Amino acid sequence: MDDDAEDEIMEATYGALCENGYAGLTMQDIADESEKSKPTLHYHYGTKQELLLAFLDYLLDEFHERLEGDGDDPADELVSLLTPREDEVGDGFRTAMLEMKAQSPYNEGVRDRFVEYEEELKTYIEDTVRRGVEEGVFRNDVDAEGTAEMLVALGNGLRTRSVTVGKTDDELRATVETYVETCLVDGDGV
Amino acid sequence: MDDDAEDEIMEATYGALCENGYAGLTMQDIADESEKSKPTLHYHYGTKQELLLAFLDYLLDEFHERLEGDGDDPADELVSLLTPREDEVGDGFRTAMLEMKAQSPYNEGVRDRFVEYEEELKTYIEDTVRRGVEEGVFRNDVDAEGTAEMLVALGNGLRTRSVTVGKTDDELRATVETYVETCLVDGDGV
DNA sequence: GACAACTAACTGACCGGTCAGTTAAACAGT
DNA sequence: ACTGTTTAACTGACCGGTCAGTTAGTTGTC
Numbered sequence: 001m002d003d004d005a006e007d008e009i010m011e012a013t014y015g016a017l018c019e020n021g022y023a024g025l026t027m028q029d030i031a032d033e034s035e036k037s038k039p040t041l042h043y044h045y046g047t048k049q050e051l052l053l054a055f056l057d058y059l060l061d062e063f064h065e066r067l068e069g070d071g072d073d074p075a076d077e078l079v080s081l082l083t084p085r086e087d088e089v090g091d092g093f094r095t096a097m098l099e100m101k102a103q104s105p106y107n108e109g110v111r112d113r114f115v116e117y118e119e120e121l122k123t124y125i126e127d128t129v130r131r132g133v134e135e136g137v138f139r140n141d142v143d144a145e146g147t148a149e150m151l152v153a154l155g156n157g158l159r160t161r162s163v164t165v166g167k168t169d170d171e172l173r174a175t176v177e178t179y180v181e182t183c184l185v186d187g188d189g190v
Numbered sequence: 191m192d193d194d195a196e197d198e199i200m201e202a203t204y205g206a207l208c209e210n211g212y213a214g215l216t217m218q219d220i221a222d223e224s225e226k227s228k229p230t231l232h233y234h235y236g237t238k239q240e241l242l243l244a245f246l247d248y249l250l251d252e253f254h255e256r257l258e259g260d261g262d263d264p265a266d267e268l269v270s271l272l273t274p275r276e277d278e279v280g281d282g283f284r285t286a287m288l289e290m291k292a293q294s295p296y297n298e299g300v301r302d303r304f305v306e307y308e309e310e311l312k313t314y315i316e317d318t319v320r321r322g323v324e325e326g327v328f329r330n331d332v333d334a335e336g337t338a339e340m341l342v343a344l345g346n347g348l349r350t351r352s353v354t355v356g357k358t359d360d361e362l363r364a365t366v367e368t369y370v371e372t373c374l375v376d377g378d379g380v
Numbered sequence: 381g382a383c384a385a386c387t388a389a390c391t392g393a394c395c396g397g398t399c400a401g402t403t404a405a406a407c408a409g410t
Numbered sequence: 411a412c413t414g415t416t417t418a419a420c421t422g423a424c425c426g427g428t429c430a431g432t433t434a435g436t437t438g439t440c
Contacts, residue, residue, distance in 0.1 A: 002385080021296055023213060026429060037387050042431060044385090095295045102289040104354040105281055106211055114354050146368050153365065154340070157347025164294040164304050175343065178336050183373045192419080216395060227421050232397065234419090384439085391432075396425105403420075410413090 001044050008034050009041060010058045013051065018092030022099035027051075049109070056100075056113040063117060067124050074132030075180050081125060082155035083173045084162075095163045122152045132184065139186045147184065154179065191234050198224050199231060200248045203241065208282030212289035217241075239299070246290075246303040253307060257314050264322030265370050271315060272345035273363045274352075285353045311345075312338045322374065329376045337374065344369065 012034030020029050027048055031038040045051035066085075069077065088094065104111035126148040132138035158172040202224035210219050217238055221228040235241035256275075259267065278284065294301035316338035322328035348362045 005385085023293065024296070027431085028429075036385095038430090039388085039432080040386055043387095046431095048430065091295055095292060099289070099292040101350065101354050102285060102292050103213065105285045106214070111354065115356075118351070118355055143368075146365065149361075149365055150344070150369060153347035153351055154344050155347065156350050157343035157345065160291065160346050160350065161308070161343055164291050164301065165308055166305075171339075175336065175339055178333075179340060179373075183369075195419080217397085218395080226419095228396090229398080229422085230420050233421095236397095238396065382440090384437105386437075387435085389433085389435105391430105393430090394428085396427090398425075399423090401421085401423105403418105405416105405418085407416080408414090410411105 005036070005044065009036065009044065009051070010055055012036075013055045014093070017055075017096040018090065021092070022096045022103070025096075049107075052100075053109045053113070056110065060113060060117060063120070067120065069124075069128070074128050074135065074137050075185055077128050078125065078132075078151065078180055078184075079173060079176050081121070081128070082151060082158070082176045084159070084169055091163055094159055098160060098163055118152060122148045125151050129184070137186065138184045142184055151176075151179075195226070195234065199226065199234065199241070200245055202226075203245045204283070207245075207286040208280065211282070212286045212293070215286075239297075242290075243299045243303070246300065250303060250307060253310070257310065259314075259318070264318050264325065264327050265375055267318050268315065268322075268341065268370055268374075269363060269366050271311070271318070272341060272348070272366045274349070274359055281353055284349055288350060288353055308342060312342045315341050319374070327376065328374045332374055341366075341369075 009030070012030050015033045016025055016029040019033075020026070027038045027041055030051070031041055041051060045054060072080075084094065100110060101114055104114050126144045129138065129142060129144040129147050133140050133142060133144070154176065158167070158175060161167045162169065162172055199220070202220050205223045206215055206219040209223075210216070217228050217231055220241070221231055224231075231241060235244055262270075274284065290300060291304055294304050316334045319328065319332060319334040319337050323330050323332060323334070344366065348357070348365060351357045352359065352362055
């Protein structure tokens with residue numbers, strides 16, 4: 001396929017998901033968001049299912065770029081990994097991803113991609129925690145694996161709450177910061 | 191409406207949600223799960239939407255009963271509040287609730303009910319944390335409100351992970367226990 | 381002219397909701 | 411106690427709309 005076409009369709013899918021959510025997403029919505037027609041989407045991707053899986057792969061690629069550690073302060077890096085970036089403006093996309101995630105049990109392809117995503121995030125967090133311990137920023141009795149599991153779950157839960165209960169991004173950030181400060185950061189050289 | 195009929199329909203809705211999930215749930219599924227016909231469901235509840243809101247209210251009632259504090263050890267109580275009960279067997283229901291929760295932004299009625307649920311849970315956890323501090327079980331420098339926010343988010347995130355990534359209930363419990371032990375419980379009389 | 385990209389028009393399945401009726405129980409009048 | 415009336419509960423059959431996916435054909439390009 002044309003690379004331009006692929007990009008256009010993936011971007012249109014992103015836009016349509018933000019606007020309509022996952023449950024309300026139709027092929028027509030995606031077509032409307034792009035310069036293409038609905039049959040063209042089928043021409044390129046076969047089924048809706050396949051298009052959406054391709055979209056998740058497209059997101060995973062972007063995610064990998066985000067995991068280019070900047071060697072920052074481990075505490076700051078944990079916080080920025082677990083809080084939404086500025087370019088994720090509005091709840092639309094976050095909500096749609098939550099909806100999709102909830103489809104994992106019914107859809108192997110979706111599940112595989114979310115498992116991969118969370119696995120990689122967790123591993124990266126684990127490494128960051130270890131780095132923090134080595135650099136003496138974190139207490140040396142923290143369990144990297146357990147902490148990473150905690151943090152991934154916490155990040156998930158906070159994003160969910162931002163969507164359902166309407167927590168602001170600042171509140172999310174504050175909660176993560178508090179956890180990192182009180183439970184990880186070494187206050188007195190232990 | 192007949193109380194028997196109401197109970198029957200609510201139970202059937204529960205069963206149908208477990209089997210089909212929220213996205214895949216049809217009025218016919220609920221009818222099949224009960225002894226009633228599809229038009230009867232409409233007769234009692236009007237629209238699918240209203241039926242589902244009534245179902246959430248039904249769940250909220252059950253939830254209130256769960257919040258009858260047993261005056262247990264605060265640490266134990268926090269853990270049991272945040273981990274699934276034994277009678278929640280299988281992922282079906284948990285998944286369906288996650289799907290529904292993700293509909294909050296599109297549906298005011300749904301949102302209201304989840305907000306109420308999470309609000310009450312958070313308040314109860316907050317009280318339990320305070321009790322723990324007063325009883326000297328928890329460190330006296332813990333911030334009850336911040337901790338409650340943390341714990342509610344953590345609980346949400348863990349349940350989500352049990353559904354998507356396939357974490358077992360034992361793993362969920364272990365993570366919550368670790369948090370309570372390392373971040374709340376007073377190790378040396380501080 | 382052959383092939384890739386694209387589309388207007390269409391189809392079949394599904395689903396929420398409606399409607400015209402049925403059943404059975406409660407109730408009132410005699 | 412018998413009979414006519416009302417009403418809540420319920421249902422089979424159907425309708426309107428929606429949406430994923432198909433078909434048959436057009437356009438553009440090498």
